[in-house]
Amino acid sequence: MKKRILLCLYVLFCMAASAEVVLPKMFSDGMVLQRETQANLWGKARKNSTVKITTSWNQKTYTAKTDRDGRWKQAIATPEAGGPYSIIFDDGEKTVLQDILIGEVWICSGQSNMEMQMKGFKAQPVEGAIGDCLHSRDLQLRMFTVKRNSQFAPVDTVSGSWMDATPLHVRDFSATAYYFGRELRQVLDIPVGLIVASWGGSACEAWMTAEWLRAFPDAKIPQSATDIKSQNRTPTVLYNGMLHPLIGYTMRGVIWYQGEDNVPRYATYADMLSTMIRGWRTEWQQGDFPFYYCQIAPYDYSLIDWDVNSALLREQQAKVERKVENCAMAVLMDAGLEYGIHPRKKRQAGERLAYLALGKTYGVGGIPEFARYEGVEFKGDTAVVRFDRSKEWVYFDKGTTSELFEIAGADRVFHPAQAWIERNRVYLRSDQVKEPVAVRYAFRNWADGDLFCDGLPISSFRSDEW
Numbered sequence: 001m002k003k004r005i006l007l008c009l010y011v012l013f014c015m016a017a018s019a020e021v022v023l024p025k026m027f028s029d030g031m032v033l034q035r036e037t038q039a040n041l042w043g044k045a046r047k048n049s050t051v052k053i054t055t056s057w058n059q060k061t062y063t064a065k066t067d068r069d070g071r072w073k074q075a076i077a078t079p080e081a082g083g084p085y086s087i088i089f090d091d092g093e094k095t096v097l098q099d100i101l102i103g104e105v106w107i108c109s110g111q112s113n114m115e116m117q118m119k120g121f122k123a124q125p126v127e128g129a130i131g132d133c134l135h136s137r138d139l140q141l142r143m144f145t146v147k148r149n150s151q152f153a154p155v156d157t158v159s160g161s162w163m164d165a166t167p168l169h170v171r172d173f174s175a176t177a178y179y180f181g182r183e184l185r186q187v188l189d190i191p192v193g194l195i196v197a198s199w200g201g202s203a204c205e206a207w208m209t210a211e212w213l214r215a216f217p218d219a220k221i222p223q224s225a226t227d228i229k230s231q232n233r234t235p236t237v238l239y240n241g242m243l244h245p246l247i248g249y250t251m252r253g254v255i256w257y258q259g260e261d262n263v264p265r266y267a268t269y270a271d272m273l274s275t276m277i278r279g280w281r282t283e284w285q286q287g288d289f290p291f292y293y294c295q296i297a298p299y300d301y302s303l304i305d306w307d308v309n310s311a312l313l314r315e316q317q318a319k320v321e322r323k324v325e326n327c328a329m330a331v332l333m334d335a336g337l338e339y340g341i342h343p344r345k346k347r348q349a350g351e352r353l354a355y356l357a358l359g360k361t362y363g364v365g366g367i368p369e370f371a372r373y374e375g376v377e378f379k380g381d382t383a384v385v386r387f388d389r390s391k392e393w394v395y396f397d398k399g400t401t402s403e404l405f406e407i408a409g410a411d412r413v414f415h416p417a418q419a420w421i422e423r424n425r426v427y428l429r430s431d432q433v434k435e436p437v438a439v440r441y442a443f444r445n446w447a448d449g450d451l452f453c454d455g456l457p458i459s460s461f462r463s464d465e466w
Helices: 002-017 129-134 168-171 175-188 237-246 258-286 311-323 346-361
Strands: 033-036 038-044 052-056 060-063 072-077 084-090 094-110 137-147 160-167 194-197 255-257 291-294 328-330 372-379 382-388 392-395 405-408 414-416 418-422 425-429 438-441 451-453
Touching: 033 168, 033 194, 052 072, 060 072, 060 168, 094 137, 094 175, 129 168, 129 175, 160 168, 160 175, 168 346, 175 194, 175 255, 175 418, 194 237, 255 346, 258 311, 291 346, 311 328, 328 346, 382 438, 392 418
Parallel strands: 033 094, 094 194, 094 255, 137 194, 255 291, 291 328
Antiparallel strands: 038 072, 052 060, 052 084, 084 094, 137 160, 372 382, 382 425, 392 451, 405 414, 405 438, 418 425
16 A cells, blocks of 8 residues: 555656646747757746757757746757758657748738738738639748737737648738748748738837837837727737747748838837837847838828828838848839728739848849939929939839929929939929929829839839928
8 A cells, every 4th residue: 555655656746747848839830940040949848957859850959957937948050941850849758849841931020911811801802812822832831820919018929820831821821921921932942931920000119118119208108907908009019919929039030011000100100110120139139130121002091081191101111221220111102002001912012022032131133122212403493303223214104204293392382293204313394383492202192103113113202301
């Protein structure tokens, strides 16, 4: 009898001493790890114990010590792109992750135009999505969608799972992110992993910490959970619930499509987004990783009773790539929808972000940059607009002239301008403005952009600050 009691106690002791390693949900079967680097892994196990981590690509075993709360973190060396591989975690009981690919990992974040799935929203389709979904099967493209989660305090994990690119899975995945990943796959021909953390209608402030927002006194930081009046707009709540758990997941860079919610607060957006980017980089501890973002597409914001010109927000967005290193903007002036804030042309958004990544991050040659307004010179009654990053001709995409240009004199009254092009200069004149002092292009809520250079649209702009 005594032996049986001792045996039972021994078994119970062994069960207590052996606890399965607990991993955040993004470390799971089917995941993609960043190639040829020191990739971070972390989780929980028994406190003050040892976790052995064995990687199948080189049969190397790493040893991680847990702290008094059972937390551990370990960087592992990843090989060149390939797979599938497995990883064994052992703290006395083994946890095995299977079907792991090594390749390129990107974080994809923002609001509804990043969140918008290939299947679209109600009565708001994605252009070409049916055919693209049908032909989407690619087991080397993996997708992870972070479930919406608004939190007062930072959390440690997310809800979600890795999916292969198949018609069914792609249909439920971010369209912008999918088209971005598809382009990387086709050009690089290595595995690609996309982690989407987005929430429709979310404010930039929601993806930031209270510390970063100190420079913006209008941002009302919640002091308790009862202060959270909006799950997706309240400052800090999406950083806490959706981004914080991902920070440290070793990746290549970030793509971002957000700004619509900040249109009424446009004046601070360039500084705010710049602060957010620097904050993410500081916490990720991966240096100045690439950050590529979409300029919001034109839309008639008067339809939602917003008495503000969204071109002012686009102007703020255009400033960010001049303020922040390793950062660039994809222009969408030709990809908006006058009566819908969720434009259908998501392929253009995703592919143009991919052009930035392929050209700037991966060094693929032959990809043009987005030309941008550089300045204007006034010669009598004529304004001559010049552009930088415009080695080729600028041109009007819908004819021999454009109706989107305006000029004004000292009275600050803008009038439609006659527009013509000579090489990479746009010339403007109006019979109503004898001595022009300012020019504008598509500087309004809605415009179907028609000024292009080398196949890519040029952003709306103005020369004045009126």
